[in-house]
Amino acid sequence: MSTLTGRLAGWFSGLGGAAADKLPVRLGGQGASRSPSTPVRLSGVDQALIWVTVALLVWGLVMVYSASVAMPDNPKFARYAHTHFLVRHALSLGVAFAVALLTFQVPIATWEKVAPWLFVASLLMLMLVLIPFIGKGVNGARRWISLGFMNFQPSELAKFAVLLYAADYMVRKMEVKERFFRAVMPMAVAIGVVGLLLLAEPDMGAFMVISVIAMGILFLGGVNARMFFVIATVVVIAFALMVMLSDWRRERIFAYLDPWSDKYSMGKGYQLSHSLIAFGRGEIFGVGLGGSIEKLHWLPEAHTDFLMAVIGEEFGLLGVLCVMGAFVWMTRRIMHIGRQSIALDRLFAGLVAQGVGIWIGFQTFINMGVNLGALPTKGLTLPLMSYGGSAILMNLISLAVVLRIDYENRLLMRGGRS
DSSP states (O other): OHHHHHHHHHHHHHHHHHHHHHOOSOSSOSSSOOOTTSOOOGGGSOHHHHHHHHHHHHHHHHHHHHHHTTGGGSGGGTTSOTTHHHHHHHHHHHHHHHHHHHHHTSOHHHHHHHHHHHHHHHHHHHHHTTSTTTEEEETTEEEEEEOSSSEEOHHHHHHHHHHHHHHHHHHHTGGGTTOIIIIIHHHHHHHHHHHHHHHTTTOHHHHHHHHHHHHHHHHHTTOOHHHHHHHHHHHHHHHHHHHHTOHHHHHHHHHHHOTTSTTTTTTTTHHHHHHHHHHHHHTTTOSOTTOOSTTTTTSTTTTTTTHHHHHHHHHHHHHHHHHHHHHHHHHHHHHHHHHHHHHTTOHHHHHHHHHHHHHHHHHHHHHHHHHTTSSOOOOOOOTTTSSOHHHHHHHHHHHHHHHHHHHHHHHHHTTOOO
16 A cells, blocks of 8 residues: 555645645645745745746836836926836836745735725725825825835725735625625725725726726625625615716716727827827837837826727737737736635735736726727726836735735645645
């Protein structure tokens, strides 16, 4: 019997990491494990996910420079150097990368313990940003807190905090998940409080992303389908009422429906119309890196919300499809890691990973839809690529958590302890 066990163990070890990815089972007891204090090595995680992330970050850095290099020619940015946004974005990437490496060392069990406290901290940050002389206002919105080397956006922290809190909440409420008032209502109240604070900034785009993350985790956590559709209906009605009761939001919808009209082409539909012109100029192969005309003070926020339009103009349809393909692959891979974790009876870790997949996938979908004119204009950046320090920071932190989940999954499947 011992001989047979030895042969099986040798056969499994010969399969390598690829087979371990495909087997959501534990190949041995937790007792015969390596020490929990063993240093975490990046070689024990999904290399493809890391390289796709790095590729998007590097491409984003290049495109931020391309989209912003001409901005100092505008009197509004005359005091900036041509490399101002490039340097600041590179600095943000460096800080985010360092923090992500530290985040990768934190066990998922620790995140589960601090999830409620991180959610409370995010609420306090959302309150602080509304206080004059603390919150920084730009274009009529008060969404940032200046940290000196970067402007931090509390709504980005709120996305991550709500994600962890919702996953922890579903684990704690698993026994009563079929009861609406005990399972869903407390979470709905928590999201409602976050929504009120975000709408006070205002930041409806972040509220939409947070709502979808929370609803997605509730659904994946096993909430009754009928209750889920009731929640979804209420959320859709709530967002519809927000648009109907707000003049400027209503005007934005009308501009989206007809951005070329005389009424909106120089107003609410200006960004969308010039974004569509950029995609039209790019055609199949693009005009070449640096050859964009729309970034020359025609397309506002070209380095942030409308970076995809510059990619479409300079790299054409092929470039757009490459970016789309990378994000589709990334989202699918993250969801797979989540399913694998759930198969290993690690519900919290699985819901967190799938929540990150929902976050990145949905925000990418919204940003690309806005740039392509398929959705009304919303102030949401393209994850990992658009200019923005706090967004890049929280994107890399969330991906570091996913890589940690993948590392612990692999460790368990090889008979170790997380």
